[in-house]
Amino acid sequence: MNAPDVARIKAAISPREFYRVELPGMPAPRRDTGWTSGGLCPFHQDTHVGNIRVQIDTGAFHCFSCGTKGGDIVTFAQARYGITFQDALKSLAETWGVRA
Ligand SMILES: [Zn+2]
Numbered sequence: 735m736n737a738p739d740v741a742r743i744k745a746a747i748s749p750r751e752f753y754r755v756e757l758p759g760m761p762a763p764r765r766d767t768g769w770t771s772g773g774l775c776p777f778h779q780d781t782h783v784g785n786i787r788v789q790i791d792t793g794a795f796h797c798f799s800c801g802t803k804g805g806d807i808v809t810f811a812q813a814r815y816g817i818t819f820q821d822a823l824k825s826l827a828e829t830w831g832v833r834a
Contacts, residue, residue, distance in 0.1 A: 737823035738834040740808055746832040749793035752807045756814065759783070767791050776814055777802040 738746075753760055759773035761783070768789065775786035778800035785799035793807035804810055811822040826832065 736834045737820060738827050738832050740819075740823060742834070743808060743823055743826050743832055744793070744806060747807060747826060747830050749788070749807055750790040752793065752810075752830075753788045753790065753795075756810070757786075757788070760788070763790055775799060775802070 750763065753772060757772045757774075757776065761771050761773060763770040768791065769787045770790055771784045772786040772788040772795065773783055774780040775797040777786075777797055780786070780799065782799070786795060786797040786802075788795045792805065793810065794803075794805050795810050796803035802813055804813060808819065808822050808826065811817065811826055812819060815822070815825065817825065827834070
């Protein structure tokens with residue numbers, strides 16, 4: 735199976751839904767747009783909610799404690815699972831049912 739391209743992935747997957755699944759401890763966003771707390775950072779041994787922030791429109795993320803950051807959910811998947819860009823596209827497509 736060929737992976738869908740990045741534009742299709744980003745159009746099909748809501749960052750808000752994505753982070754709700756990927757960051758189970760994430761508090762419900764208070765607003766429908768913009769940056770919000772991601773709960774506990776999955777990239778370091780986090781004990782303080784609020785170090786990692788996620789942007790629920792674009793999927794950007796940034797941890798102010800360990801410095802891990804990126805501009806979209808594909809970058810998040812790469813960093814989280816230690817996979818390549820292409821593998822991240824495939825994994826997201828499979829998990830979220832996005833067709834090429
Ligand atoms: Zn972190």
